[in-house]
Each structure stands twice: as structure tokens, then as C-alpha cells.
Amino acid sequence: MVKAVVLGAAGGIGQPLSLLLKNSPLIDELSLYDVVNSPGVAADLSHINTPATVTGYLPKDDGLAKALEGADVVVIPAGLPRKPGMTRDDLFQKNAGIVRDLIVGIAKTCPKAFILIISNPVNSTVPIAAEVLKAHGVFDATKLFGVTTLDVVRASTFTASVVGEKDPRKIAVPVVGGHSGETIVPLFSQASPKVEIPEDKYADLVKRIQFGGDEVVKAKDGAGSATLSMAFAGFRYLTIVHAVRGEKGIVEPTFVYLPGVAGGEEVQKAVGGVEFFAVPVELGPNGAAKATNPFGGVTEKEKELLAIAQKGLQTNINAGVEFVKQSGPKL
Numbered sequence: 465m466v467k468a469v470v471l472g473a474a475g476g477i478g479q480p481l482s483l484l485l486k487n488s489p490l491i492d493e494l495s496l497y498d499v500v501n502s503p504g505v506a507a508d509l510s511h512i513n514t515p516a517t518v519t520g521y522l523p524k525d526d527g528l529a530k531a532l533e534g535a536d537v538v539v540i541p542a543g544l545p546r547k548p549g550m551t552r553d554d555l556f557q558k559n560a561g562i563v564r565d566l567i568v569g570i571a572k573t574c575p576k577a578f579i580l581i582i583s584n585p586v587n588s589t590v591p592i593a594a595e596v597l598k599a600h601g602v603f604d605a606t607k608l609f610g611v612t613t614l615d616v617v618r619a620s621t622f623t624a625s626v627v628g629e630k631d632p633r634k635i636a637v638p639v640v641g642g643h644s645g646e647t648i649v650p651l652f653s654q655a656s657p658k659v660e661i662p663e664d665k666y667a668d669l670v671k672r673i674q675f676g677g678d679e680v681v682k683a684k685d686g687a688g689s690a691t692l693s694m695a696f697a698g699f700r701y702l703t704i705v706h707a708v709r710g711e712k713g714i715v716e717p718t719f720v721y722l723p724g725v726a727g728g729e730e731v732q733k734a735v736g737g738v739e740f741f742a743v744p745v746e747l748g749p750n751g752a753a754k755a756t757n758p759f760g761g762v763t764e765k766e767k768e769l770l771a772i773a774q775k776g777l778q779t780n781i782n783a784g785v786e787f788v789k790q791s792g793p794k795l
């Protein structure tokens with residue numbers, strides 16, 4: 465039996481992601497939590513004739529604890545999205561507290577669950593989650609993931625259009641680092657199959673992958689950021705449930721705490737000591753089984769991108785850690 469919980473289930477990402485989960489044979493029980501409308505979303509989804517049961521909870525009557533009880537996987541798309549002119553860091557003020565409080569609920573109710581964080585800024589919200597779990601004595605780095613799959617999905621789509629591949633799914637480009645602007649680093653040198661990016665297209669392609677989120681924010685013109693492509697990407701990352709169910713050999717880039725994952729220390733050395741970094745991670749029934757080192761054959765240009773990413777990431781990580789230190793009794 466696998467129970468998946470979506471925190472922020474009534475939102476732009478939460479609803480389509482919950483729909484995909486309700487339609488998935490991997491999930492037996494789906495629990496939806498939000499500060500608004502989650503019982504409505506649950507009632508709606510529950511009419512779909514697939515086996516997963518669906519229940520919706522609001523904060524009243526201890527709803528968060530009830531939603532999380534017995535969870536195997538918790539995915540968190542709760543929090544504000546960007547509007548034009550904002551950076552992801554501008555969301556910190558509101559979303560840091562939202563993520564902290566939800567993680568406190570997880571630490572108390574289902575500390576062994578896999579935790580997948582979508583809420584931005586991911587580069588800070590994942591360190592916040594780690595610090596909260598540490599404060600509760602239940603931190604397990606192999607179970608905490610920042611979802612960076614949308615960057616991988618975009619890299620595949622945009623690279624395919626540059627190299628003229630009609631089916632983008634055939635192109636896999638590892639994307640490492642973090643999840644904002646220049647902390648996002650596509651490694652074309654490690655793509656499978658091998659791709660040749662024309663010299664005059666390289667800089668624009670990198671930029672498009674790094675700032676793909678801005679494209680959507682601008683097009684939505686005040687109505688939010690990526691939701692449908694994010695639900696697709698979040699569901700793709702939820703193939704982690706295959707690993708929960710015992711399947712081996714699943715490797716996906718994801719943002720993890722390197723010192724707590726096998727192979728992570730070697731990767732950490734290669735990225736200038738930064739503790740949180742997205743790299744391809746092998747997943748197993750107990751979570752992150754191994755962080756793989758993708759830097760062996762990187763090009764000089766990629767090394768330059770990585771150096772820039774490391775700097776930005778460290779600042780974002782420090783902000784998250786500092787926020788939890790200042791949180792006092794809210795923990």
C-alpha cells in the first residue's frame with residue numbers, strides 16, 4: 465500500500481498533480497491538504513473510477529496531522545507563485561514560513577516519509593526542511609528531495625528543438641546545481657544520446673533552460689507561473705514511488721543534501737564544498753541510494769557555469785539555514 469500526500473493540493477500545480485496521482489496505479493491512497501478547497505478537489509477526484517481512495521483536509525480539526533498520518537510520500541507545492549518582475553527569492557518571505565510549518569507537521573506525524581519539495585525558492589526551502597527535520601532529530605538526507613525535474617524536462621524539450629529531434633523524450637540532458645536562474649546548469653557534454661550544440665546556439669540554449677520559468681511567468685502575465693508542465697514534471701519525479709515499491713536502477717537529477725547521501729561527499733568536493741546540489745541520484749526503496757558524479761567529462765564552458773552556480777547556491781542555502789535558526793518557538 466502506498467499513501468501519497470499533496471500539501472497545497474488545491475493550487476495551480478496541486479490540482480493537476482493530484483489528478484495524475486489519482487490516475488496512477490502506483491498510488492493506493494491519496495490525501496489532499498490545503499488551506500482552502502481541498503475537500504472540494506478530493507470530492508471531485510474521488511468520482512474518477514480508478515482504485516486510489518482520495519480524502520481532502522483543511523487546517524481545522526488537526527487536518528494536517530490527519531492528512532499526513534501513515535504517509536509514504538509527501539509532495540509539497542504549497543506557497544505563492546511568482547508574478548512578472550519577481551525572482552524566486554522574492555517568494556522567500558512568504559514561502560519559507562509555509563514550508564517550515566508543513567515540515568514541522570511531517571517531522572511530528574510521518575518522519576520516515578519521502579519528502580518532495582516543489583515550493584520556491586527550492587534552493588532555500590530544501591535547506592529549511594533539512595534544518596527543521598534536524599531540529600526534531602528525524603533528518604534523513606536520503607528521503608528529502610528538491611524537485612528540479614522541470615529543468616530536466618525543459619532541457620530535453622529545448623535541446624530537441626535546437627538539434628532537430630522531433631520527439632524530445634529521446635533526448636536526456638542532465639541538469640545540475642539548483643533551481644533558479646544561473647544556479648541551473650545543463651550538462652550537454654553528458655547528454656544521452658550525444659548531442660552537438662552549434663557554437664552560435666549554445667549561449668541562448670543555456671539561457672533558455674536557466675530562465676524557462678520566466679518565459680511562463682511573462683506569458684501568464686500576472687496569473688502565476690508554470691503549473692501544468694510542473695505537474696507533469698512532479699509526476700515524473702514521483703516515479704520515485706517505483707523505487708519505494710522496490711524497483712531498482714531509477715536515476716533522476718534531484719536537489720539533495722550531499723553529505724547524507726552515499727557518493728555525495730565526492731560530489732561535494734567537486735562542487736566547491738556546497739552541501740545541497742542537484743545531481744543525478746540513484747533511487748532505491750530507502751530513498752537516495754547514491755549521488756552520481758556527473759562532472760568527469762565536463763567542458764570548460766560547463767565548468768564556468770558550475771562555478772557561477774556554486775556561488776549563488778551557497779547564498780540561497782545560507783538564507784534557508786539562517787531562517788530556521790531565527791524561527792525559535794515556531795519549530
Ligand SMILES: NC(=O)c1ccc[n+]([C@@H]2O[C@H](COP(=O)([O-])OP(=O)(O)OC[C@H]3O[C@@H](n4cnc5c(N)ncnc54)[C@H](O)[C@@H]3O)[C@@H](O)[C@H]2O)c1
Pocket residue numbers: 471472473474475476477478497498499500541542543544545546555559562566581582583584585586611612613614615643688689690691694
Ligand atoms: N520546483 C519547481 O520547478 C516549481 C515549478 C513551478 C512552481 N513552483 C512553485 O510551486 C509553488 C506553488 O505554485 P502554484 O502555481 O501551484 O501556486 P498556487 O498559488 O496556484 O497554489 C498554491 C497553493 O498552496 C496553498 N497554500 C498556501 N499556504 C498553504 C499552507 N500553509 N498549507 C497548505 N497549502 C497552502 C494555496 O492555498 C494554494 O492552493 C510556488 O512556490 C511556485 O513558485 C516550483
Ligand SMILES: O=C(O)C[C@H](O)C(=O)O
Pocket residue numbers: 545546552584614676677678680681689690
Ligand atoms: O518560474 C517560477 O517561478 C516557477 C518555477 O520555478 C519554474 O521554473 O517554472
